[in-house]
Each structure stands twice: as structure tokens, then as C-alpha cells.
Amino acid sequence: MSESDARPAETFAEAEDALLSRWPETRLEPSLDRIRAFTELLGDPQRSYRSVHLTGTNGKTSTARMVDALLRAHELRTGRFTSPHVEKMSERISIDGEPLDDEAFVRAFNDVAPYTHLVDTAEPYPLSFFETVVGMAYAAFADAPVDVAVVEVGMGGAWDATNVIDADVAVVTPIAIDHTSYLGTTAVAIAQEKAGIIKEGATAVLAEQTVEVAEVLLRRAAEVGATVVREGIEFGVLNRVPAVGGQSVSFRGLRGQYDEVFLPLYGAHQAQNAATALAAVEALIGGDGPLADEVVREAFAAATSPGRLEIIRRSPTIVLDAAHNPAGAEATAAALDDSFRFDPLIGVIGVMGDKDAEGLLAAFEPHLAHVVITQNSTARSMSADELAATAAEIYGEERVTVAPRLADAIDIAAGLAEADSGDALSSGAVIVTGSVVTVGEARLLLGGRK
Structure with a gap:
């Protein structure tokens, strides 16, 4: 890519077109070399805030949205990165719970565009669409600035572009078989890849897993000295009853019990996602007692997850x-x-x-x-x-x-x-x-x- 290709975008459509001209999300070269080079040129923005990193097969976006809501209810400024988008590319990057508007998205693109061609020419392969958007998100979060970034992997874990972040809390939602051509054909192989987001000194919040998957995740946590909390042992759903517009859920958290909390999302899986989100926030915020009851209720009552039931x-x-x-x-x-x-x-x-x-x-x-x-x-x-x-x-x-x-x-x-x-x-x-x-x-x- 030449210098002229990095000209500033003037409209959302121009920024979107420039991003889509790069390698698509389905074309992967498993390496963190390009994204590391990119974020280094950007000043390693991902090191300027605390973070919660999420992987798993299902439930990542819903859980990320609930983590975000709980953090904002604690008056923390958040950045959230999720994928794929449901309707519009800018949904992937949110600040304080709201996707970037067109003007902010163009600004985020233009902030990183001058550096993309430097990576393209220095590395054996050019930056992909996904790597570029991850760089945009991390830089936008630093620019905001946010207190905490809530980051969902694109696919996998160890070599996912988001994994240049060293998260305080690593969340692993239920692992099943998906993306077999990239991640492996067994749940154990997939778990080995996803376990790569668990870093030294972090807290690993593990949703309910099969025994074989749990063994992989626990081994990784032991290797890096991470603290482990597990759904069904240290935290979980105590009770749930379907209700008009959602469900009423009682949770056992890491630091206390939260009874009859209204969650405007449907299904046992969303109650479990909520329990996982609650444990992740308890782990991040720290302290001895439970989170304030009214703060938890406020956050969950406002929970949304577009395109999920x-x-x-x-x-x-x-x-x-x-x-x-x-x-x-x-x-x-x-x-x-x-x-x-x-x-x-x-x-x-x-x-x-x-x-x-x-x-x-x-x-x-x-x-x-x-x-x-x-x-x-x-x-x-x-x-x-x-x-x-x-x-x-x-x-x-x-x-x-x-x-x-x-x-x-x-x-x-x-x-x-x-x-x-x-x-x-x-x-x-x-x-x-x-x-x-x-x-x-x-x-x-x-x-x-x-």
C-alpha cells in the first residue's frame, strides 16, 4: 500500500470501503506480529486502561454487553469491542455503551490510517480488516479515555488480534465446536486456542464447561499463575423464573448473593451469561462485600442484546x-x-x-x-x-x-x-x-x- 492510499476518509462510507478492501475476517494468518507492530506504532494504547477480555463459543457478545452495563452502573467509563456487527460496522466500537457515530468512526479510522501502510510494507502480509479495526478500537479507547475496556475476541484466543491486550480479567464462556477449519475439530483443541487469553496474574472467570475443556483451561491458568473462579462452584445462577419481558434471577456472586434480579433477556443461557458477567465485574472491582444491590439491579434491568432472542x-x-x-x-x-x-x-x-x-x-x-x-x-x-x-x-x-x-x-x-x-x-x-x-x-x- 502506498502513502497515497492512507489519505484521510471524509465519510463513513469511505472509511468502511477502505477497511473492507483489506483481508476479510475469514482470511487468517495466525500471528500477532502485524497487530503488535501496529499497536506499537500507535503507542500501545491498550496498555493505558484496565480490561476484561472475553472468549468462548457462544454468549460472548451478550456477556460483554452485561459486563459493560455493570461497569457503567459503577460510574466507570467504558470502551467495548465486539464482533461481528449486526447491522453497521461502527457497532463494533462503543464508548460509554454507545456505538461510535459516523463522525467518531471516521475520526478513529483517520487516526490510525497513516500507520497502516507502514505495517503493510514491513510485514510479509498486510494488516487485515479485523486487525485494523482492533487498532482503531484500542486507540479510540485511549483517546476517550476509558477506565476499562471490555474486549470480545474475534475468533479463538491465543493468536486473535485482540490478544495484544493483557487483561485483568479473562472470561471464557461455554466452549463448543465452531470455526473448525481455523480452531480445530475437537472442543479440547478449540479450548487450547481460547485459553491463550488467560494471562499471568489475571483472574480467569470460567463459565460452565465440559470436564475435558475445563482441564485445558485450568492447566493454562496454573501455568501462568492466574486465579480461577468457576460457574457452579464460586459463582452461578441459584434460581430463575421466566417473567414478562424476561426473567427473574437470583445469583451467587463471588462476594455475595443477589436475589430476584430482573433480566430483560430470555433463556437459561442468558441467566448464566449474566452470572458470568457479574463475577467478572466483582473480580475486576475487588473489595470484600457484595456490589451495591441497586447498582446491580439497575445494570441488569437495562441489559440489551440485539439479535439475541x-x-x-x-x-x-x-x-x-x-x-x-x-x-x-x-x-x-x-x-x-x-x-x-x-x-x-x-x-x-x-x-x-x-x-x-x-x-x-x-x-x-x-x-x-x-x-x-x-x-x-x-x-x-x-x-x-x-x-x-x-x-x-x-x-x-x-x-x-x-x-x-x-x-x-x-x-x-x-x-x-x-x-x-x-x-x-x-x-x-x-x-x-x-x-x-x-x-x-x-x-x-x-x-x-x-
Whole structure:
């Protein structure tokens, strides 16, 4: 890249275009060399604030958002980095709970742009899209300045670009099998990669894991001298009851008990994410007694997680959920049974070509009366015809409709949900799922950002 390529962007579209011209997130060269060189040129901004680093297979973004909310409720200034975005690239970088607006995003891009070509020319491979956005986030957080950064890995852990940060608290949400072409084909191999975010002297907050995965994480913590706290042992969910608009949850925290806290998110998995977030904040803030009860209640009452069992429309109800692997689909399906009485429930499903589509479809099958198979607008999307062939084997051809255009698929599903609803105590609904991209595109179609 030449000096002229680093000219300042004047609009959000120009910054976005410049970023998208780089290696995509799906093209990886496992090394921290480029991001280290980049952040060094930027003055190592990631060393200027405390941080919570999150990895795992499912639940990272929801947990990160709840950690962020709890920290802000303690009047700490936060930076949050999450990925992928649901609707707009600037969602990835938030300060004080709000995504950067267009002007701030352009400013963040222009602040780092002069240094990108220096790394491109000095390293064997150019900076990727993801590495560049990580640099933007870390620099923007230092510039704000924030007290604490809440950082979600892009993929994996050890060689993820975010891992140039040495976090005070490392959070590992449940690990399952996903991204097998990059991370390995077993949960143990994936755990070995994700364990790389646990650093010397940190506190490792571990969500419930299988025995084999837990052994990998505990071994890593022992090697680096990290303190370990585990869901189900040092912290966890004591009780949860579905409630209107979410659930009421009692938590055992690291420093006390928090009873009947309202959480406006659905499903046992979100209660567990909340317990993990609470333990992470207790670990970061330190002290002896429990966090102030009213602060915890305020933070959780304001919790949101777009595209995660999010009701976007009524009559018929349309729910968006970004489940994109079998473990995520199982958690979503359990939450639907737990929190709603939808009859019939019609699925609109579009997945990426590199995902376990068969496993995801099978996890939803007992819960869906009919499935409308579609695809999203990206080149990585599995074709509707290919996905439909798999669906037909699992659901039977009579329960499968194909509609390659997402807008058509939603219309067909809404019609089916309304036509077949016969139970006076329940009503038909639609769930759009299978991919964060599919959900993001549906969210725009159905009214967009709130």
C-alpha cells in the first residue's frame, strides 16, 4: 500500500470501503506480529486502561454487553469491542455503551490510517480488516479515555488480534465446536486456542464447561499463575423464573448473593451469561462485600442484546436470534420453550457455507412446525437450495419451503404463522436465525436500529 492510499476518509462510507478492501475476517494468518507492530506504532494504547477480555463459543457478545452495563452502573467509563456487527460496522466500537457515530468512526479510522501502510510494507502480509479495526478500537479507547475496556475476541484466543491486550480479567464462556477449519475439530483443541487469553496474574472467570475443556483451561491458568473462579462452584445462577419481558434471577456472586434480579433477556443461557458477567465485574472491582444491590439491579434491568432472542415485531411475533452453530441453536430452542407459547413457530433460516448446517437444523427441528429456507446477501452464505436439501432430510419435504430472497422468506413465514394459529392460549410466531448476517439483514428489513 502506498502513502497515497492512507489519505484521510471524509465519510463513513469511505472509511468502511477502505477497511473492507483489506483481508476479510475469514482470511487468517495466525500471528500477532502485524497487530503488535501496529499497536506499537500507535503507542500501545491498550496498555493505558484496565480490561476484561472475553472468549468462548457462544454468549460472548451478550456477556460483554452485561459486563459493560455493570461497569457503567459503577460510574466507570467504558470502551467495548465486539464482533461481528449486526447491522453497521461502527457497532463494533462503543464508548460509554454507545456505538461510535459516523463522525467518531471516521475520526478513529483517520487516526490510525497513516500507520497502516507502514505495517503493510514491513510485514510479509498486510494488516487485515479485523486487525485494523482492533487498532482503531484500542486507540479510540485511549483517546476517550476509558477506565476499562471490555474486549470480545474475534475468533479463538491465543493468536486473535485482540490478544495484544493483557487483561485483568479473562472470561471464557461455554466452549463448543465452531470455526473448525481455523480452531480445530475437537472442543479440547478449540479450548487450547481460547485459553491463550488467560494471562499471568489475571483472574480467569470460567463459565460452565465440559470436564475435558475445563482441564485445558485450568492447566493454562496454573501455568501462568492466574486465579480461577468457576460457574457452579464460586459463582452461578441459584434460581430463575421466566417473567414478562424476561426473567427473574437470583445469583451467587463471588462476594455475595443477589436475589430476584430482573433480566430483560430470555433463556437459561442468558441467566448464566449474566452470572458470568457479574463475577467478572466483582473480580475486576475487588473489595470484600457484595456490589451495591441497586447498582446491580439497575445494570441488569437495562441489559440489551440485539439479535439475541429479540422480539422485533408483533402480529405475528417475529423473533431474531443469531444462533449459528448447534450449541447456540439448542440454547435458543430451550429458551423458546421456557419463555414463550408460540404455536405454530415457523423458522426462517439462512446459514454461512462453513457452518454445521445439519446440526443447527436438527437442533431446531422439534420446535419448528415449518421452516422457510433462505440465504443472506453475502458470498459466504450457503445457497438456499443446498440448505433446503439438508432441511428436507431432517424435516421432510412437506415442512420445508425455499425462498432465496430474505424478504420473501419472512413474508411467507409470517403468513404461515398467522394462518395455522389455532390455540386460543398461544399464537403463531416466526424466528429468523442461522447467522448473525441473516439476522442483521432481517433487522434492517423489519425496521432497523432502535
